[in-house]
Amino acid sequence: MTTDAGYVVRRARKEQGLTLAQLGERTGYSAAQVSRYERAISPLTDVDVLWRFATALDIAPADLGLSARPPAGPRPGLSGEASPWPRLPVPRVSRRPEQGEEEEQMKRRNVLAAGLAVTAAAATGIPLPAGAGEEQTPIEAVLVGRLRDAMLGIGAPIDPAQVSPEAELDRALAAFHACDYTSLSTRLPNAIRGGHAQEQGAEQILARAYILATRMLVKLDEQQLGWMAADRARQYAEAHGDVMQSTEAARQLAVLARRAGWAREAMTLALTAAADPRLRAVGSDGAAQRGLLVQSAAYTAARGGDAQGMRDLTNEASAIATTLRGTTRLRHHGGGFSPATVKLHLISAENSAGDPSLALTAAQALSPQELPTAERRARYYTDVATAYAAWGRRDECVRALLAAERVAPEETHARPAVKSMIQGLLVSGRTTGELRGLAARSGLRD
CATH class of the missing domain: 1.20.58 (Methane Monooxygenase Hydroxylase; Chain G, domain 1)
Known part of the structure; x- marks a missing residue:
């Protein structure tokens, strides 16, 4: 498949005198998405997407690296019977044990849990009283x-x-x-x-x-x-x-791909899901889901060092949020989507792009009380702490971490990223009673 597909599309669009928006209407994409395809910011490799552009612009299939005929049938994984992965039946993973068996299994699990708790505590250096079991294991x-x-x-x-x-x-x-x-x-x-x-x-x-x-x-x-x-x-x-859940699953896969270092694949997962035409039939919730997916792509751009691409994508997400008239949609999709959550995302993205000063500027534009859940408010404070830590402002960093702890103590004590930040503060400079107390509550020792 040609690596110049975006150039071919742009040339054909220009020759026909079409704007980005007009081509977007023909293919079902936003003008911004068409622009990203043309400039190779988004990979133009999906066969179905290429056929949309070939059909809309009357481009010879060979010019886009396509076969002579479009693929027959529905798009795999989106509709119809074909799918690139196996369908899982609702499994019965084990038979129901008899009462005596269940009691015996419970005894074995309790003994095993106690042993694992002691082993884990010994490995991490956390003291554990003799005879303690699962209740002493970190939550x-x-x-x-x-x-x-x-x-x-x-x-x-x-x-x-x-x-x-x-x-x-x-x-x-x-x-x-x-x-x-x-x-x-x-x-x-x-x-x-x-x-x-x-x-x-x-x-x-x-x-x-x-x-x-x-x-x-x-x-x-x-x-x-x-x-x-x-x-x-x-x-x-x-x-x-369920298009809402399938595209949300794609968003989670994009996060995992990004964490694995697969930036191109993460971007493809997020933007391909955002372009799913079924989302446009779901109204405001579909728009909000597109916004969440665009945000995910923006964060991937930030992690890849493309600060301008990150801001362009964030602006697109913000424009989608504006159309929702200030409401929070899809609260159960990780806290939802709204103008406030887009601002929160920008703090994380600026941190990831390597500019803590811009992250703090973004934080000043948002009150944590605007955020819909304790989980999102805790994320606000830990993102602020991350920016202060990168800037070397230890006292402000500790204050932000303590604010996160007040909002969500179990979240603050459990997240590895937060614990790593606390550990870094312990070993990199002077410590205070507040910092040592936070470390102890998080299972860390200086």
């Missing part, structure tokens, strides 16, 4: 362990007739927004187990549960389990035909 380790077991089908299944997977998922989402890891470590695994145990009709519940699991696993730097959860989320969303 983030409990959460990850329970999610892993639920995803692998280890342990007793949930009876969906007695414990509603949907109700457990609703409680898990509320716990996520409140940064209540203790509740989340029970509710989310229950939702996954209950969804898998349900005879039929659980695809949407499982898609949403696995998206939330991915989000938490990414927060906790558990990328291996994150890939597993995100792929399952995508499969269940597509099996249910």
